[in-house]
Amino acid sequence: ISKKVQVIYLWRHKSVIDQELLQSLPNLKVIANSGVGMGHLDLKLVASFGVKMANATHAVSSSTENTGMALLLASARRLVEGNTSILLYHVAISSGMEYCEAHFLGVEVTGAILGIIGVGSIGYKIALRAKAFEMNILYHNRTQRKEQEEQAVGTTYCKKIDNLLQQEDFVMVVVSLTPQTHKPIGKREMELMKPTATLINISQGTIQNRLVTALQTGVIRAAALDVTHLEPLPTDHTLLKLKNVLTTPHLSIKTEKATYVITEEAVENLLAALNGLPIP
Incomplete structure (x- = not known):
């Protein structure tokens, strides 16, 4: 046969x-x-x-772009924690414990700076979606987009990735895994990011090993991941224990x-x- x-x-x-x-x-x-x-x-x-x-x-493309924006919004507004807090609220009230809504304060998306690493067809449409939320958009790519394409979504090109990382509030990694793009964000790159920044990864799982330390030590604020090195992650994996991490089981194409x-x-x-x- x-x-x-x-x-x-x-x-x-x-x-x-x-x-x-x-x-x-x-x-x-x-x-x-x-x-x-x-x-x-x-x-x-x-x-x-x-x-x-x-x-x-x-x-x-469409389902992946939507997943990227969904992760950004859910992490920024702490939607998963908020959902869980409803149960915690009832537990706290019934046990006489103090419940503080300030523990679930999120960060603004409108007016924030989004840095997109990898602006092919998917990355470009993410920029289009981010424009609807009135975000300021920077991007890093091997080649710069045409001027009219940049103007259409209001993006600014950063030839050097360092320039993007030092400015952004959110970084979204949208590059496919190739020998040239292997490990686009390492320890050095994370240390260039703002301590208030959020990393969103919808493309490759090679980031997670350096990410754990950065999240534990406050190098960056949070992360939202649809892709991990191991899928699914083991139940005892450190990423699943961190409150500032949102993980989904590679949902980008699951519609x-x-x-x-x-x-x-x-x-x-x-x-x-x-x-x-x-x-x-």
């Missing part, structure tokens, strides 16, 4: 594509990935077998519409590759 296999469809990075598998599938032509990031794959190895790679760049469109785009990519056409 292995000789009949021409395509592989990966859903949520569960399958391992290694040399042994590729050698066992002599007629494999294309691998379709259910998402944008392909850091879990050895692309050079795949290419060495003459196999094409395709990802769902269009299908996941009914996104799931359907991802599959639809994957099928289009697979059919194009099988028919010798450019992958859309």
